[in-house]
Amino acid sequence: MTSHLTPRELGTHGERLAEEHLVGLGYRILDRNWRWQKGELDLVAEQGDEVVFVEVKTRRSQTYGPPEESITRAKRDKLIQTAYAYLGSANRQDVHWRIDVVAIDMERDGTVIRLEHIVSAVEGD
Template identity: 50%
Template sequence: MSRTRGQRALGQAGERLAAVILRQQGYHIHEHNFRCRAGEIDLVASDGEELVFIEVKTRRGSSWGPPEEALTCQKRRKLIEVASHYLELHEAYERPWRIDVVAIQLSSAGRLEAVRIHRGAVESED
C-alpha cells in the first residue's frame, strides 16, 4: 500500500514529536527509522537499562479511530522481527528490551489532542 506525501509528512511529524516527548520522559534516542530486511521501526531508544523499540502511530481527526487501532497483528509480528534483527546486529542479546507504542492524536485542524505512551505494548511470542 502506497502512502501519500501528506501521510508521510504526518508520520514524520508524529515521529519528531514523539522523540521530543520521550526525551522529556527520560528516554535516550539512539536511532530514527532503523531499517533492515525485515522492515522498519520508528525509534530505538534507552529507558534506564532497557533498550526500547518504539512504533509511533499518528492520526489526524477522529473518523478513523484512535491511532493504536492501526497496529495490526501483522505489524506487531514485523516489529518483533525488526527488534530481533537489531539485537543480533548490535550483539545486544542479553540486554533487556521491550517494544513501546506512542499514539499521537491530532484534531482535524492539526492541533495536538493527546499523546499516549504504551510501554511494552508489543510482546514477543517466545
C-alpha cells in the same frame, strides 16, 4: 500547520513529537527510522539499561479508530522480528527490551489532542 501534510510528512511530524516526549522523560534516543529488509523501527531508545523500540502512530481523524488500533497481528510480528534484527546488528542480544507505542491524535491544524505512550504495548507469544 499540518492540514496539507502528506501521510509521510504527518508520520515524520508525529515521530518528532514522540521523540520530544521520550527525551522529556529521560530516554536516550539511539536510532531513528532504523530499516531492515523486513521492517522499520520508528525510534530506538534506551531507558536505563533497557532498549525500547517505539512504534509511532499519528492520525488526524478518528474515522478508522484510534491510532494504536492500527497495529495488527502482522505488524506486531514484524516489529518483533525487526527488534531482534536490530539487537543482533548492534550485538546487544542479551539486553532487556520492550516495544512501546506512542499514539498521537491531532486536529487538522496540527494541534495535538492526545499523545499517549503505551509501555510494553507489543508483546511476543
